[in-house]
Amino acid sequence: MLRKMEGGGGMGTRTGRVRAVLGRLAAAAVLLVLCAACAFGSAGSPEPGPGRSAPTLSAGADRLLSAQLGLLEDCLSDSERARAAALMERLYPLRQERLEQGGRVKSAEEERLVRQLNRLYERYTVKYMGDYSAWETYAAPAEEALAQYRVSDGALQGASGVSPRPGTDYGEANFLALWDQITGMLPEGACAAFSWFEVFTDGVDNTLAYVYMTDRQGEKWAIAVDPADAGDRDWFTATVLHEYCHYLTLNAKEAEYTERPPEGVYCEPGMASRPGSYLDDFYQAFWTDYLDDRLASPESFHFFLRHEEDFVTDYAATDPSEDIAECFTYFILWGKPAGDAVWKQKLRFFYDYPELVDFRAQTRARLGLEETGA
Secondary structure, three states: OOOEEEEOOOOOHHHHHHOHHHHHHHHHHHHHHHHHHHHHHHHOOOOOOOOOOOOOOOHHHHHHHHHHHHHHHHOOOHHHHHHHHHHHHHHHHHHHHHHHOOOOOOOHHHHHHHHHHHHHHHHHHHHHHOOOHHHHOOOOOOOEEEEEEEEEOOEEEEEEOOOOOOOOOOOHHHHHHHHHHHHHHOOOOHHHHEEEEEEEEOOOOOOOEEEEEOOOOOOOEEEEEOOOOOOOHHHHHHHHHHHHHHHHHHOOOOEEEOOOOOOOOOEEOOEEEOOOOHHHHHHHHHOOOOHHHHHHOOOOOHHHHHOHHHOOOOHHHHOHHHHHHHHHHHHHHOOOOOOOOHHHHHHHHHHHOHHHHHHHHHHHHHHOOOOOOO
């Protein structure tokens, strides 16, 4: 099955990508409110009763619990943390044994404990940070295909199924201008990666662009753009960068498409990142502690609330693939950040790859962005 990686469509995506600076300032304000709520909630919560002392966790289990709790760590009463610790005390040895043996598939007991802990985290998040379940109901509208162009060596070669609409932004001249915008912002030769350029629409303020494989190995790719949203230059730029990163991290050199993935690397259904790839390096650096928790409730916005300081946007908290794509976007558009916050460490991650630093410099020059000294 061909995989489609959408950009511009999910909950909070446009706000997260285009206005990320304002979003992080607003998030900081929210965080202050949450911290106050945490302090109040912890002070008013009961402590363990007689004979119900908190379990003593190993250093590894305690570290993993803290990593999964994230910002909840400072919210919980002793008795609430003890309840989570009791579950982690049972989960951690099973997890370690599986990892030491190189196993990927969890036992039924390990799966049950992961889900049970996740339900507890979700309950505590709602209690201390608010219930945002309504944010998890986005459904993308149907698409209408407008045009498809074959691409060879980064140049359009011919069209099929063109459906222009005179008097609108859906004319062929507009379609060709979109391709020129893409090739004009990316480094020379970058668009040679694509075999097809597609134009579609699903209406205003929905999916702006996406990339997808056109074969089963990840060697050939297509990029699709919606002219209904392309007029917002900042959004267009951020989304194209995000989608290009999907190609960059999921092409055949970086990922293997198989139903039998190897052990020890980041995997999605039908895909395994290759050892030493951008995506696997990113996963190993930032996601190993809480990917299981994320997968237990993959649509939950509460996961982002627990780990807001780890992500450059809320959309980045979707999974490692979306996280690296969001971070790559702001690695290009922003300066090199200082500080220990995890989201800042993620932006600095790309500077360890000279070819990506060069990609950044060329893209910024084409966008007319001043160099930041990074």
